[in-house]
Amino acid sequence: MHRFANPARFLGIAKPLTPLLLWPGILLVMGACWWGLTQVPAERLQGETVKILFVHVPAAWLGMGGWTGIAIASIVQLVWRHPLAGVSARAIAVPGAVFAALCLITGSIWGRPAWGAWWVWDGRLTSMLILFFLYLGYIALANASSEKGSVSRTAAVFGIIGAVNIPIINRSVVWWESQHQKASITLGGSSIDAAYLWPLFASALGFTLIFGGVVLMRMRAQLAEIRIEARMRRMAED
Amino acid sequence: MNHTPFIIAAFLVTAIGTLALVARSWIAMRKSEALADDLKSRK
Numbered sequence: 001m002h003r004f005a006n007p008a009r010f011l012g013i014a015k016p017l018t019p020l021l022l023w024p025g026i027l028l029v030m031g032a033c034w035w036g037l038t039q040v041p042a043e044r045l046q047g048e049t050v051k052i053l054f055v056h057v058p059a060a061w062l063g064m065g066g067w068t069g070i071a072i073a074s075i076v077q078l079v080w081r082h083p084l085a086g087v088s089a090r091a092i093a094v095p096g097a098v099f100a101a102l103c104l105i106t107g108s109i110w111g112r113p114a115w116g117a118w119w120v121w122d123g124r125l126t127s128m129l130i131l132f133f134l135y136l137g138y139i140a141l142a143n144a145s146s147e148k149g150s151v152s153r154t155a156a157v158f159g160i161i162g163a164v165n166i167p168i169i170n171r172s173v174v175w176w177e178s179q180h181q182k183a184s185i186t187l188g189g190s191s192i193d194a195a196y197l198w199p200l201f202a203s204a205l206g207f208t209l210i211f212g213g214v215v216l217m218r219m220r221a222q223l224a225e226i227r228i229e230a231r232m233r234r235m236a237e238d
Numbered sequence: 239m240n241h242t243p244f245i246i247a248a249f250l251v252t253a254i255g256t257l258a259l260v261a262r263s264w265i266a267m268r269k270s271e272a273l274a275d276d277l278k279s280r281k
Contacts, residue, residue, distance in 0.1 A: 026260075029256075033249060037245070037249070047241055048241040048245060049245060052244070052245060052248040055249055055252040056248065094259070095259055095263075098255055102251065102252050102255050102256075105251050105255075106248040106252060109244050109248045109251070110244070113239050113241050207256070210260065214260060214263045217263040217264055218266070218267070220270075220271060221263070221266045221267040221269075221270040221271070222270075224267070224270035224274040225270050225274075227274040227277075227278070228270065228273055228274050228277060231277040231278065235277075
């Protein structure tokens with residue numbers, strides 16, 4: 001892992017990898033959305049609104065996956081003091097917050113025709129809203145860090161503690177009575193028909209590639225800012 | 239209830255949010271890397 005601690009070595013990989021993640025991701029999402037919107041039949045109970053699945057579920061997975069990434073990077077930062085761990089955690093925060101917000105908005109749009117309400121204060125929706133607020137708190141803490149590119153130890157600890165919410169979101173539909181449906185895809189298998197499952201996987205993979213590309217772009221921007229800050233300091237000293 | 243406006247709204251919000259995220263990240267990266275390279279080339 002420390003092989004990539006050198007920013008120059010990391011940039012040598014990140015620069016060609018960024019378009020390799022972004023463009024296939026964008027094309028895959030466009031293809032999956034076309035597939036989901038035009039080729040998938042209406043569901044027996046939910047009708048056509050089931051098609052919101054193809055954007056809502058990937059957004060939820062990435063919102064939760066993003067914070068899991070922040071927690072892992074924070075542990076790596078605190079335990080192994082890897083110089084890129086704080087940079088990567090900070091780079092994940094904004095895309096994670098965007099996808100958590102997209103999950104809440106598309107879920108609300110889905111809720112109106114499915115449940116007759118834009119919002120209900122049940123376990124799943126409330127814990128997902130808390131995740132969005134945790135992202136906002138993390139972004140504020142990271143921006144307040146004295147280090148330009150990385151994050152402070154306080155932000156790293158916050159990233160680890162906030163991860164407690166991830167299993168709560170996952171188990172909320174089991175622990176509490178919820179209007180939100182139970183998990184359809186688990187490690188044990190899926191209860192979703194193949195007609196919906198394949199476009200969903202294509203969409204999730206596409207959004208994940210875009211997420212990876214965005215994280216790399218934000219890491220590159222932060223590393224460039226570190227170089228700018230160091231250069232400005234040297235120029236001021238000369 | 240006609241479901242089409244809800245489906246269009248959900249896809250549109252996701253498309254706008256994702257594209258804005260990609261565009262902002264790309265612009266920030268290009269700007270920072272250009273400034274860093276510019277400073278490096280100066281004496």
